[in-house]
Amino acid sequence: MDSTPQFFRHGPGPLARLFLFILLSCLLMAEDLRFKFVPEMRQAIAMIIYPMQQVALFPSNVHDTVMDYIGSFHILEENTYLREHFLRNSEKLLRLKALEAENTHLRKLLGAVNTIHTKTTATAVMAEILYTPRDPFSHKITVNKGAYHGIQAGQIVIDYKGIIGQITQVYPLASEVTLITDKDHSVPIQIVRNNIRTVISGTGKNNEIELRYLSVNTDIREGDLLATSGIGGVYPRGLPVAVITEIKRHPSDNFAQISGTPVAGVDRNRQVLILSLSPALPVSPESPAKESSVESESN
Template sequence: MIEISPRFFRHSPSLLARTAFFVMLSLLLMALDSRSKYLGGVREIFSVIVYPLQKLAHMPMAMYDATSELFQHGEIAEENARLKQQHLVDKGQLLRLRALEAENTQLRKLLNTTQRIENKATVAEILRVPHDPFNRKVLLDKGSMAGIESGQVVVDDMGVVGQVTRNYPLASEVTLLTDRDHSVPVQVVRNGLRSIISGTGREGVLELRYMAINTDIQEGDVLVTSGIDGIYPAGLPVAAVSQIERNPNYIFARIICTPASGVNQNRQLLILSTRAPRTGTPAEATKTKPRPQEARRQ
């Protein structure tokens, strides 16, 4: 005789019911995990249990990567060394091209400066900057064999740099504006006020000394050479006023200026001739000079 079980035990819960049950269980666990820390230990236990399985699952990929790297290591290392060498070569060429471009730009500026200046100019390059904390000087690659003489003015494309104070056959020494023993007669472009600017021994700092506190001078005023000394041609940019201190307790104001030239940024400079340029050639002078007989007839 076959025993027939009740209908309730014959069928398991439906798929929808099981899905709803597990969804509710997941939500309950997520809520407990977010509001309490009781499930942290359970998570750690499960991570320890599952870790060997994770390693086992990733083992084929790791073995494949190791094998591929073993076969490709020599080729990759050789290619990497070649690329590094090529990168160094390209980088060196790029740096040389940039240096040549900057030098060409500087030379073009110097050529434009030469056209603006009536005096004859000689292009020279800085050979060395002596490391002397008490003197501001540079050494140029042109000397007496190139016609350079002591006292000649040195400029760049921005303004006055200094003056040749000592010359050698193949080189010349230039004392910069910032040297404490160097002074230049200047004139304020705005109102024509004349004064003398002096170096302080500090890089990029000049000073107008012995100026009364009520002197008509302002920050930003441009100073150019006045030309009254007969050495510096008139109108060359020298500096700009950057700071003025007027203290009623002192007679003179403290006026700090910034040089217009950028000797620390340029390698090429111009050495101006102290002789005035000739207006005509000797042949032209001979043609215009009357002969003694013609002079008597006249």
């Protein structure tokens, strides 16, 4: 008699399997606590399967290495871009600082122009320093205003602090300025503290002037401010020139050795002012006669 083949063999029931696994788990836990055999077996199994783990992780490691390599190119490119961007911003920042400093200087020059207009009838033309000579014994500069701009020899040059020099040579589009530190240049001045008048002369050295032919008994002190006296009609009165820095008096000498430092300087700014004194309006000789006739008619 033929029997029907069994496609599925029936084993223990689910409850029997659950009980078997629970019992096996309890035995393994008890053995791990009491005999410490399971950790050694775990380490042995780990050593056996370690090569297989490395083989299994090889594709993932290759993928990570390739992604890191590709990412390094992106980081390098981004770093290059950020460096260029930083340099551009740095250049703009430096230019902005330079413009702010120049703007501050121009504001001070404007204030100097307003001050000069309240004291004198001088007119001012702003100019920019083109270059200074490399010769240390030459105390002259060149500015970008010349005869085409109405500049004439003899006009004085100042910055917002005080006198710089005087126009000595005029070209069509530029002019040469002799600084007050030049040994052949002199400026009539007065001591602001006591109004003593004298003349300062250049020494041919940077940032140094001297007062010659002042008696050892002259009332002058270190720190005294020297300003233009207005004598001669070249320099308007009251413009700062220098500050006394050193005084040497010897009883055997008739004159004191006095030196000072100019308050202005071409090494500090690029813009300067060129001043020219407006001549006073001449008085007509007929004016007194007209005034007398008007007075007689009114009487």
